[in-house]
Amino acid sequence: MVMHAPEGTRDLLPDEALFWEEFKRTAAEVFGRCGYVPLDTPIIEQTELFVRGIGEATDVVGKEMFTAISGANLATLLEGGSIKNKSRLSLRPEGTAGVVRAVVQHDLVPQGAPPAKLMYAGPMFRAERPQRGRQRQFNQVGIECLGTDDPTVDAEAIIMLMRFYATMGMPADAMRLLVNSMGCEACRPAYRDAVRAYMEQHAEGLCEDCHRRMETNPLRAFDCKNEGCAAVMAGAPKITDHLCEDCQAHYGQVKALLDGAGVSYHEDAALVRGLDYYTRTVFEVQVDNGKRSQSAIGGGGRYDKLAEEVGGRPTPGFGFALGYERTMLALQEAGVEFPAARRCDAFVACVDDAARPQAFAVVEQLREAGIKADMDHQHRSLKSQFKLADKLGARSVAVLGPDELAAGVANLRNMATHEERRVALSALAGELAVERSEN
Ligand code: AMP
Numbered sequence: 001m002v003m004h005a006p007e008g009t010r011d012l013l014p015d016e017a018l019f020w021e022e023f024k025r026t027a028a029e030v031f032g033r034c035g036y037v038p039l040d041t042p043i044i045e046q047t048e049l050f051v052r053g054i055g056e057a058t059d060v061v062g063k064e065m066f067t068a069i070s071g072a073n074l075a076t077l078l079e080g081g082s083i084k085n086k087s088r089l090s091l092r093p094e095g096t097a098g099v100v101r102a103v104v105q106h107d108l109v110p111q112g113a114p115p116a117k118l119m120y121a122g123p124m125f126r127a128e129r130p131q132r133g134r135q136r137q138f139n140q141v142g143i144e145c146l147g148t149d150d151p152t153v154d155a156e157a158i159i160m161l162m163r164f165y166a167t168m169g170m171p172a173d174a175m176r177l178l179v180n181s182m183g184c185e186a187c188r189p190a191y192r193d194a195v196r197a198y199m200e201q202h203a204e205g206l207c208e209d210c211h212r213r214m215e216t217n218p219l220r221a222f223d224c225k226n227e228g229c230a231a232v233m234a235g236a237p238k239i240t241d242h243l244c245e246d247c248q249a250h251y252g253q254v255k256a257l258l259d260g261a262g263v264s265y266h267e268d269a270a271l272v273r274g275l276d277y278y279t280r281t282v283f284e285v286q287v288d289n290g291k292r293s294q295s296a297i298g299g300g301g302r303y304d305k306l307a308e309e310v311g312g313r314p315t316p317g318f319g320f321a322l323g324y325e326r327t328m329l330a331l332q333e334a335g336v337e338f339p340a341a342r343r344c345d346a347f348v349a350c351v352d353d354a355a356r357p358q359a360f361a362v363v364e365q366l367r368e369a370g371i372k373a374d375m376d377h378q379h380r381s382l383k384s385q386f387k388l389a390d391k392l393g394a395r396s397v398a399v400l401g402p403d404e405l406a407a408g409v410a411n412l413r414n415m416a417t418h419e420e421r422r423v424a425l426s427a428l429a430g431e432l433a434v435e436r437s438e439n
Helices: 016-032 047-053 074-078 097-105 151-167 189-200 208-216 218-223 227-233 244-262 324-333 353-368 382-392 402-407 425-438
Strands: 044-046 067-069 090-093 116-126 136-145 175-181 279-287 298-300 317-323 344-351 373-375 398-402 409-414 419-424
Touching: 016 136, 016 151, 016 324, 044 047, 044 097, 047 090, 047 097, 067 244, 074 279, 097 116, 097 136, 116 382, 136 151, 151 175, 151 244, 151 279, 151 317, 151 409, 175 244, 218 227, 218 382, 218 419, 244 373, 279 317, 298 324, 317 324, 344 353, 344 382, 353 373, 353 398, 353 402, 353 419, 353 425, 382 398, 398 402, 402 409, 402 425, 409 425, 419 425
Parallel strands: 344 373, 344 398
Antiparallel strands: 044 090, 067 090, 116 136, 136 317, 175 279, 279 298, 298 317, 398 409, 409 419
16 A cells, blocks of 8 residues: 555655755845844644643644653553643644744843844644645744844834745735734733623624633634634724724834835734734735635734743744745746756766766766766666756766767767767866856
């Protein structure tokens, strides 16, 4: 029986895996221009981190985490034996909680220090119902800036994300930037009560989950995927009508900075994002793919209380994550073409087997000189070596036969122009390097 990758996971085959590398490189370059540097955290963290950081009442933590019990005796578990909190480990469903944990653990933002600007890239895990654009293992690239609540950080990060999409070739009119403010601990409780009261009045139109949310965390109802609930929640009180003066001023400044940078956005009072830690600015970049629940290609916001939730001193923060697979789908839908990866620049072909040892040596010399070079490993005919060279994307093929070997030369063919010329083997690497720089 052929084994398949688990449902909701996907192999990134070589062309796409190379593109994922390119994607991360572009992100590092664009975000690096704003001072962001990499931080790599473990893929597993204590379950408690996500429960405290993201919130138990969120779908991501309440329903979608892959959790394992480390070092436990299965028999004890089956008998209902107690599990130490520390032995509950979860695969990370998102990157922010781990980064904030690392910042607190290593004191990366000591008192008075400039903000820490950090970026990460890697797989995240959510036990969701798999569908196109919704996987159980998917890749994200994200940033976190900790140590200031200044609106310039919010605006800078949003602009930087839009710049990244543009650099990847996403047409501006294929994306929509939504922004909102979620308020803070001063203004949100009263707003939450207002939403709960509204939900109680409209309880008959809400699903079972939203009845539960009404008690535990009414704002989560804005995220409900049920159309009926979305219709009810569209009429709910708006957070922007309940912001305290400070939050209003902060939100106003973020918008003014976006306006100043010429970034267009829509205000969406129903945008609350799926995690509990957000305060003030939240935003999402959506594409119109006709699927409401998979339209977000990236998003994030401010989380000024999260560091304290995970045991640190007050350290305001802002971050976002963008989904690699969703962005790829959106780019494809926008007609962006991805070139197949070039595996080889120069191919060394042999007229007969006698030339193979010399061809092997030449290939190695070219590689030493920094040229992507290859040769046939299966004793193919000269004709099929040319076909292979073409398939690998080679720009030049150096042919070695008895005459060439005797003269210490190669017959160098340019695959685009079909021009051929004789080049001394000792000069081959230099010639190929010149050709490469001209192309
Ligand atoms: P979130 O942390 O939910 O805001 O996710 C950030 C981004 O990651 C989203 O905008 C999506 O592009 C992507 N994403 C989230 N969940 C999934 C998933 N299950 N499968 C694929 N991409 C996802």
